[in-house]
Amino acid sequence: MRNVRADFPILNQTVHGRPLVYLDNAATSQKPQAVIDAQAAYYRTINANVHRGIHALSEAATHAYEEARRKVAAFIHAPQTEEVIFTRNTTEGINLVANAWGRKFLKAGDAVLLTVMEHHSNLVPWQILRDQIGIEVRYLPVHDDGTLDLSDLERRLDGVKLVSFVHASNVLGTINPVRQIADAAHAAGAVVLVDGAQALLHLPVDVQALGCDFYAFSGHKMCGPTGIGVLWGRLALLEAMNPFLGGGDMIVKVELERVTYAEPPAKFEAGTPPIAEAITLGAAVDYLNCVGMAEIAAYEHDLTAYALGKLREVEGLRLLGNAPERGAVFAFTLGNIHAHDLSTLLDERGIAIRAGHHCAQPLGKRFGVPASARASLAFYNQPAEVDALIDGLHHALEVFHVS
């Protein structure tokens, strides 16, 4: 992989007098200059509303917006560009499926299968449906090593209409065997939704090879801006589903007695969409393609191995999860030092990590830790930053008189 460090202006700063070490990439990724420039260029040159104005700027904005959709579709190997729906974020994508698909095709007594390692965004929408229409919510357990327990998958799939799970865990770093689960789910007649929020920045994603039916992710976790996400879905499913939000742009014709809905993707994009954000996400895709997802994955593979080796040498450090297939996300506890205290002590050395439950409280409960520290790396992180983290952990042990 080429040296990408200089592409990210934000990384070139000091925090509390020390060089910034940004290890909170699972929360949000940093943005390269090309992406920052793309958003400014949109506002400087072609800002207009899309899909309606009969004038040059509107046509340029519409073209750029639809071009971004095409770029995203190609990036995830979607069979058709119309299958890419722009949302606000992963959470909205999952809620879209829960509401537009779930409320049409699920009825009381039907089951939805999730896993214990889900982010709250893939737990709460289904619990809302359970409470409102009486579906059953089941969970695949998680092994001590942070992998999913698939031993009883067929039995657990009995009566299941939809399976929804993370591609890559935001806590354990585990990369789940999407294809294996999707195949089993399809054999049982279930539809498969994958939460890809933690995957796009780190691995090549091919929705056809993964074999899922829906795939949701966020722009800001893949070098893009906040406020934009993507839901990919198979066209036949998108066509059969209910609409989600109602309003302008998602209709063909509105009369006082009836509405004719537009075809996907417009059917699911009511109102003025996040135009600048979608176009900027397109620039993020261009950037990631330029660096190369295969190169990024290979670099992070080595960085993960390096970080794991260093972390395991720290006395009293307990890693959550130890899956063989994993990304550079490390949740851990250190002695009896609370994650918040650890995060404050590291912050004083310019090191940004996450502390808390990482929006996956049931998973924390599963591992018996209400709060943990989490360092999450990206392709612009360097081994020296792992070293800085390790030094910071030793410092915390000293402050707390653990060593």
Place this chain on the structure above:
Amino acid sequence: MSHDLYREVILAHAQSPYNHGTLPDATCHSHQDNPTCGDEIDLYAEVRDGRIVEVRFESQGCAISTASASMMTEAIKGRTVEDAARLLASFRAFITAGDLLDPTLEELEALEGVRRLPARVKCAMLAWRALEEVIACGRGRA
């Protein structure tokens, strides 16, 4: 810088907190969560004739929240509910607005460093939010 925040007094309270445990004779109880991090506290108080005769807490939290709870319970034990309300107002003003602290709470000045860390103010306030409910309960019983 860390020693500014993690002073010995805070570490000592965090590692061996006072008034830790449950209280079978509690007349008032409050459970508080810090939703941003999953920290929680249970505060138990035995209130008799408008006075907090005994107080205990159980918590799942960081050094800041545990030390704050330990020092808070030491400060209010044996005091009237109205005294506790006055101390709560003083601590809140100290931590959020930088006001001078009531002399009774002298030890809590060790939490001064939290004021520059907005994300940690919630940790320091967790036990005090529980106290707020206990005060309301104690007033109801007066």
